[in-house]
Amino acid sequence: MHRLLPAVVALLAVSAGPARAAIPGQNPDWPCQQRFVPALTAGTFWNGPLPDKADWHADPRVAALVADAAPREVPLDESHAKLAAFAKRLKPAERRRVLPVLFLGLVDATNDQRHEVMGRIEELTRRQRELGDVIAHVTDELQAISPDATGDAAARRAEIVQRRDFVVRSFEETQRTMRYACEVPVELEARLGDYARLLQADTGH
Numbered sequence: 001m002h003r004l005l006p007a008v009v010a011l012l013a014v015s016a017g018p019a020r021a022a023i024p025g026q027n028p029d030w031p032c033q034q035r036f037v038p039a040l041t042a043g044t045f046w047n048g049p050l051p052d053k054a055d056w057h058a059d060p061r062v063a064a065l066v067a068d069a070a071p072r073e074v075p076l077d078e079s080h081a082k083l084a085a086f087a088k089r090l091k092p093a094e095r096r097r098v099l100p101v102l103f104l105g106l107v108d109a110t111n112d113q114r115h116e117v118m119g120r121i122e123e124l125t126r127r128q129r130e131l132g133d134v135i136a137h138v139t140d141e142l143q144a145i146s147p148d149a150t151g152d153a154a155a156r157r158a159e160i161v162q163r164r165d166f167v168v169r170s171f172e173e174t175q176r177t178m179r180y181a182c183e184v185p186v187e188l189e190a191r192l193g194d195y196a197r198l199l200q201a202d203t204g205h
Helices: 004-020 060-069 076-089 092-143 151-203
Strands: none
Touching: 060 076, 060 092, 076 092, 076 151, 092 151
């Protein structure tokens, strides 16, 4: 069972590595290889003018479209079709006025989704640390008993091995979940860039 120890150490290093290498100004506890971006801003994606103050909720058409097109569960081509159909129904002057407001709504909705996912990543990070502490403690218990132990000591060692194996599996499962979760903020950022390109093409920017 000592063969598991290098694997556990490697997993712990992978989990902690990005935090140690965090770029100054970023979240030092961010566990993902992907860069830490706390929130997306409209100006990063939109080349044309954007309204300084605009309540996209005030236009029922825009609010409904944001709710229909922004969720990550909606296939991107379906979102594109909804946005393109909406833009097509607008007159050119109205497009230049309404589509930037629509994009602000998409930015807000995307940030809401990212915030939720990033909260989940923080929860997974805490769980990883807790599991890492448990693994270290159980490993110390295991190493305190000789592999050649007999009787009650051997039974105790077998119980510790079983307990450690269970915790290691939990650690690995959480690690896999975290790797998937770390992709989601980047995917949402890419979707927002697609929305910007599509809508700007319809505004002439």
